[in-house]
Amino acid sequence: MDIQQLKLMAGRVRGLLEQSKHTIGHNQSLDLIAALPGLRNWPEVQAFPDRVTACELDATSAGRLGFRLKRKFDLNLTPQAILGHLSPSASTNTALAPQIWPTGPQPGIYVTDSQEAIDALLANYEDATDGALIYAERAGNHWEGSIDLGEGGLWSSGLWRVPSGTLLVVGPLLFDQQSWNSTRDRLEMACLIAQGAGHRVAVLIDTPTPEAMFEDVRLIVRSAQPEGEDYEAALLGSVSAEGALQLRQPFATSRPVLAQVPNVATPDAIPASVRNQLANALAGKTSGLLLFGSSEIEEHSAIELVAASLAMTEHAGPAARIMPRHRPTPAKDWLVPQAIQQLPFLPSIESAYAQGYRRMIVSPHYTRAELMKQFSGDVLFISGTYGSVVDDVFMRFFVAGSLKREEDLLSSVLAILGVAYAHGSHGRESICDLYLPDRAKVVVPAKDDDLTQFIQDGRVVRWQDELVQLLGEGRLTRSAVQTALKRNRHVADFLSSLS
Template sequence: MDIQQLKLLAGLVRGLLEQSHHSVGHNQSLDLIAALPGLRNWPEVQAFPDRVAACELDVASASCLAFRLKKKFALELSPQAMLAALSPPGTEKPTRAPQIWPTGPVPGVYITDSQDAINALLERYEEATDGALVYAERAGNHWEGSIDLGEGGLWSNGLRRVRSGTLLVVGPLELNQQSWSDSSRHLEMACLVAQGSEHRVAVLIDTPTPEAMFEDVHLMVRSIQPEGDDCDAALLGVVTADGELQLRDPFAAPRARLEQPGSIATVDALPSSVLAALTKAVEARSAGLLLFGSSEIDEHPAIEFVAASLALTEHAGPAARIMPRHRSTPAKDFQVPDAIKQLPFLPSIESAYEQGYRRMVFAPSYTPSELLLEFSKDVLLISGTYGPPPGAWPGRAWDASCRFLRSFPA
């Protein structure tokens, strides 16, 4: 680059600022453009022609200018947007190597369900980069060369200044109904950071269905990103057992054909006094909310009635059970009748629906009311709850659904 090119670029910066209602003079724009070669003002540009000659218009230099404009005018532009604004129309932007580990894997998001794989990646990264810093959440903040991302996590403002290609370690992110929405936003931000700053982001996933991990992660990002956005394109691959960031094409495969064995559920637990009425009420229904109440405080209220209802609702489609949350004592999740144990244990209603399940056993306390309202139009949602005395149905599930759905207490 030469001084004349810098003068031309200074004019583009003036136009860019005018679009944002910031008026600057010619000399002030020259001082601003001095940020490209890393200088403070135009006199320094004239004093250090060698620095100017060595400067290239790339993401690194555009990042310096973007920072200066933000500092002086509160103008928010990513380095990529700044580079696009300063490049001639129709210019094909060359793909540049990341600043950190330039010969390493493609920047993007890579996932795993193994902490050992994350540890192996940290060792590989340290060796390949001669000890470059890692920015990490809990899955990687134990590493000697890592900086804890703290409460801000991926939303930390300082990450914008981190050099491209840096390794970020995220998670563990839990895939269950309670955490589904928060984890989805976390994954979306991981994609945005990977795309915007060209970082390598490794995400540790904690899921009850590791065989469907890629499909679930893709669903989570795709369902939360704004219409027309393509941040899910940042989902690239897997962290292998030996710490390699390996591309996976496609990242998410089509869901396997749904096959479910015959149910072993029986109606034996249902009182004979209500069986006929309940059978008649549900036989014509394939969607809605079916709640059973119990006056006994239990880990799984009315679960024997929920299990029995599976024998009455087979016409509604394949059944699955939704994981409400991650427990410190996961064995309690399986202290249920065999007919419930037999069901696939899936991380969310959203995941189960995409896989083709149309009957779902869920836990009201950990399921957002809005979700019940949305999916009860196409899915038969079944649950048990504690309800003393008969007819009292506390909880968000009942409050959200009683306005438009019938219930059938047993």
């Protein structure tokens, strides 16, 4: 047995559980199938490939899987029943020519970013096959002759029993940071089905960069395939506007040279009280995390500060903005300063990195903290969130992902700037809180309370000092501060301490 066969069987187990009203994810199915070679989870499968090679699909290995299914899902299956479900002879079709449309295009993966192209393909397939069934996700489930795969149908074992050459329609797959991993899982399974069952798979892609669609598909598939496997061989071509499955050789080409975008950013939005210190701290820095927070509730938090930082980090090379998610109202993506509007709007950190970008604007709410940590040695990340106190700003970067140790990310931070805004006698005033790391302090505390204190102790500008100065000069009143910063839990206590 090899790892690819094990992955195929994981998909069949997932389909089996769905028939029993148990919905699991792709990673959970991989952990379950690890029982066959007697391993606890998928990381152990990858760590001990010799155990997989030595494993045979027999009553003993099926019994181990049956025990795991019983323990986790209270599902009673005999080893013989499991063997019947997982046996390649029962679920795969290895005919030399596709049974459906034998003179048609080669089985494999064909991609497009056009729903109209998918609709034309469905009509062509129906004519060529005299109405053969189509298995489709949302991109094709409206067709009269299609069977709806639903969200998890791609993992259904039934797809391995239908005649080879059957058309599967997958998607739309969203290319954005929030969906990148789930899109990878679905593309991986689509490749396994195309290669293992001999089906034709049309994939509808929704991407902000259709000109890089083929390269991004290849990037995702390469990131999913284990060493020694060749899922990429399933990537064959495109769906034309006329609905034809066309070979594309090569499927993906090399990335173009980065275009130099003129810098129109200025540092003016960075408050004068911290501008020089921040600029000096960023001088020569080409990697790490630059975090901003603002007390104002906006569609794009602290976006003026983020835009201003582009002027301070131009030495780090071309910049790109990462698409956090697909919004119901796409126009809101463009409610940003001109300096950010003109940047390339790319689907993910991984895609931007593959294209050569090393300065990226990301959203903490849709970007996994562990991903930022992974790339922070090579990439300068710039991000904004709500908050005006540096420790609060930092903790908001753990909304997404599963990074367990906040201190792991803090070691990559170049600066944290929180700015509170209030209106006073001279107009809009800013109250800054600026953290700059002391590189001499190499040990970052692990406990949350100690970590908070560590960040507060690392401030070179404190919001308390700035507030006292503004109050003393009469530029702000206490009532104005309390009104503007009523969400800041620290302000009321601090003002009381001044009485």
